[in-house]
Amino acid sequence: MEPVTAFFAIILGGVLVGICVHFIPASATGAMSAATGIATGPSMLSAGAGMAGLLSASYSIDSGLSVVLASGATASALMVALTILSGNIANAFGTGVPPASGQTASGQSITGKSTKDAISGWDQKPYISPGTDGHGMPVQTNFSGLIGAFIGGTGGALVLFAVYTLLVPILRQDAAFTISGFIAGGVFLINCVLPAYTLVGKTEGMFDQKIRKTPKTLVSCFIVSSVIAMIIYIAAVVIQ
Amino acid sequence: MSTDMKKEFTSQELYFIALVPGIIAILMVKFYHPVTPIAVILIWPAFLSGANAVRSVARYGLGTGTASIGYWGTAVGATIAFISQFINPAYNFVSPYFEILSALIVGAVTGICAQRIIKMKIPVMIRDSAILASSTAIIAMFLLGMLTEYSASVTTVDAYITYPLIYIATTLAILHPFNGSMGAGENQRRTLRLSAVEASMTTALFGLIALLFSEALFFTGISVIIVSAAGFVIFVKRWFSAVKEDTYEFAWTGYPPAEH
Numbered sequence: 001m002e003p004v005t006a007f008f009a010i011i012l013g014g015v016l017v018g019i020c021v022h023f024i025p026a027s028a029t030g031a032m033s034a035a036t037g038i039a040t041g042p043s044m045l046s047a048g049a050g051m052a053g054l055l056s057a058s059y060s061i062d063s064g065l066s067v068v069l070a071s072g073a074t075a076s077a078l079m080v081a082l083t084i085l086s087g088n089i090a091n092a093f094g095t096g097v098p099p100a101s102g103q104t105a106s107g108q109s110i111t112g113k114s115t116k117d118a119i120s121g122w123d124q125k126p127y128i129s130p131g132t133d134g135h136g137m138p139v140q141t142n143f144s145g146l147i148g149a150f151i152g153g154t155g156g157a158l159v160l161f162a163v164y165t166l167l168v169p170i171l172r173q174d175a176a177f178t179i180s181g182f183i184a185g186g187v188f189l190i191n192c193v194l195p196a197y198t199l200v201g202k203t204e205g206m207f208d209q210k211i212r213k214t215p216k217t218l219v220s221c222f223i224v225s226s227v228i229a230m231i232i233y234i235a236a237v238v239i240q
Numbered sequence: 241m242s243t244d245m246k247k248e249f250t251s252q253e254l255y256f257i258a259l260v261p262g263i264i265a266i267l268m269v270k271f272y273h274p275v276t277p278i279a280v281i282l283i284w285p286a287f288l289s290g291a292n293a294v295r296s297v298a299r300y301g302l303g304t305g306t307a308s309i310g311y312w313g314t315a316v317g318a319t320i321a322f323i324s325q326f327i328n329p330a331y332n333f334v335s336p337y338f339e340i341l342s343a344l345i346v347g348a349v350t351g352i353c354a355q356r357i358i359k360m361k362i363p364v365m366i367r368d369s370a371i372l373a374s375s376t377a378i379i380a381m382f383l384l385g386m387l388t389e390y391s392a393s394v395t396t397v398d399a400y401i402t403y404p405l406i407y408i409a410t411t412l413a414i415l416h417p418f419n420g421s422m423g424a425g426e427n428q429r430r431t432l433r434l435s436a437v438e439a440s441m442t443t444a445l446f447g448l449i450a451l452l453f454s455e456a457l458f459f460t461g462i463s464v465i466i467v468s469a470a471g472f473v474i475f476v477k478r479w480f481s482a483v484k485e486d487t488y489e490f491a492w493t494g495y496p497p498a499e500h
Contacts, residue, residue, distance in 0.1 A: 043308045043311075045307060104334065185315075185407075186318065190312060190346075192317045195351060220353035223353055223357075227349050236323075239331045
């Protein structure tokens with residue numbers, strides 16, 4: 001990868017990371033089964049998925065870009081899938097509530113006034129506990145989380161590969177490898193907090209009305225990632 | 241609350257107190273490593289500045305949680321400090337100014353995006369994002385400098401195995417003071433005193449890391465641990481007296497048990 005291509009890859013990776021946060025269902029009040037989504041803040045959950053992706057991608061760093069991207073994406077998706085599965089088990093057998101989308105049940109999701117799950121077709125309304133905004137992760141939310149993690153894992157792996165490409169000519173391979181991993185992790189954390197500002201701590205994923213705010217995230221992450229990419233480029237290429 | 245009526249430090253005041261000694265501390269460890277134990281004292285204000293920036297922003301209700309803003313701030317500062325490690329040593333004279341300025345710019349740009357594009361209604365967002373990112377860059381640069389000894393050929397690039405620890409330790413020292421003090425009656429005095437406690441704990445930890453990292457850093461590690469431990473004792477006493485004062489005032493805000 002050419003240095004200039006790596007520069008644009010860092011920006012693209014950062015933007016993908018930002019977008020992924022909108023797709024991963026998360027809600028702090030989910031811890032009390034009072035809202036749909038995994039029981040944590042969106043940014044922290046996305047960061048966790050991203051780290052899993054980076055860890056996996058780093059194992060295949062010598063296998064070329066496509067393998068690195070695939071490795072990062074699948075590891076992130078696997079992490080989110082397992083988290084959703086564990087969350088649903090805890091909800092069903094621990095709290096005693098079935099997975100149900102609060103927004104869909106109230107006819108306020110992106111799919112319109114339908115109260116049915118967009119993928120399974122199951123009606124959500126009868127399963128909502130009174131006084132809550134849903135609980136657990138129903139099929140459509142699970143699907144959205146997988147897509148989000150796939151996007152985020154790809155973005156993180158892209159940043160890792162791009163930074164590694166820039167560092168390999170100027171550092172020892174072990175140092176380049178580790179430093180690029182941490183820089184990719186840093187870019188991930190920087191970009192996944194910005195979207196969380198638009199989500200205000202809760203999202204049901206791509207069927208949530210907040211998905212309409214994605215363009216704001218896209219622009220913000222593009223600007224911030226461009227500045228970060230420029231600093232990395234200056235340090236690795238210009239001041240050498 | 242008598243403590244609330246006391247004048248608070250502004251973010252700019254604390255940042256200035258952090259910036260000047262912080263740069264002096266980094267230059268001290270870069271150019272004359274034996275003075276590291278003295279430089280450690282000069283880096284503590286950077287922790288206070290970072291913790292105050294977290295407090296300042298998180299008080300408005302971010303929607304992401306105090307932990308997230310701490311992770312974000314350190315992500316900017318530490319990432320830029322790590323990026324600077326692969327700059328050609330011939331351009332060493334630009335450090336630490338390049339890192340601190342870059343962190344300020346990235347922090348301010350993120351704040352501008354949050355304020356103008358995402359439309360967050362937090363008036364201090366731009367200023368405190370920049371201060372938070374820059375304070376963490378100062379801390380990360382110092383810790384990296386502390387773990388190196390150029391006369392013994394231990395360079396900053398060799399310290400890459402400590403990056404995760406630098407990242408997590410700095411993050412916790414920055415985000416926890418406000419997170420640990422928040423709730424009714426939270427005030428800047430108590431939060432900053434807790435921040436000083438955690439600053440001394442963090443530098444003590446890195447003194448231990450220096451001991452384990454290289455034989456060339458043995459005396460640096462020992463002396464940093466002693467200075468940090470002394471600071472820890474002083475700060476814990478000050479913080480605990482503030483906790484006792486505030487708790488005393490709070491004990492009589494409710495009904496005594498006998499009146500129930």
